[in-house]
Amino acid sequence: MNALRSRFLLGFLLAALVIAGGLSYLASPDPDGLDSVALHGCTVSETAGGEQLDGTCIAQNAIESHTVGSPLADYAVGGREGTTGLAGIAGVLVTALVAGLLFRLLSRSGRRRRAGSSPGER
Structure with missing residues (x-):
């Protein structure tokens, strides 16, 4: 056994x-459902400093993960x-x-x- x-x-x-x-x-590589819902109401534009969110959406309140540098x-x-x-x-x-x-x-x-x-x- x-x-x-x-x-x-x-x-x-x-x-x-x-x-x-x-x-x-x-x-x-496309965003999943959670990302799509969090970005609803915003447009994402690329800037020299990275991505910028314009509009009103939940993702604007997001903070970086503590494991981002892992x-x-x-x-x-x-x-x-x-x-x-x-x-x-x-x-x-x-x-x-x-x-x-x-x-x-x-x-x-x-x-x-x-x-x-x-x-x-x-």
Whole structure:
């Protein structure tokens, strides 16, 4: 059973890596529904300092994310274009690592609790 579970998890991880690393390049660069709604009532114009919003819309009240300078901001590595797949792979690996550690910690905790209880309490 353990070998079957390991093969399943390895296959799942491989599929996630292929999707994040390869198919992410096919994702639409157009704004999603939330962006569209937030920009309703405004026009976006390019200026030397970046984008400028004219009109009245929710997006004018937006502030920059605290993670804007992080290595994987905007689904890119270091802000470089063409690194969406690499950022996706890094995200999958970090998520798998954190989830694996969390599951291992919780399963050990559960085993200790069960081992400490008397047969009548189970």
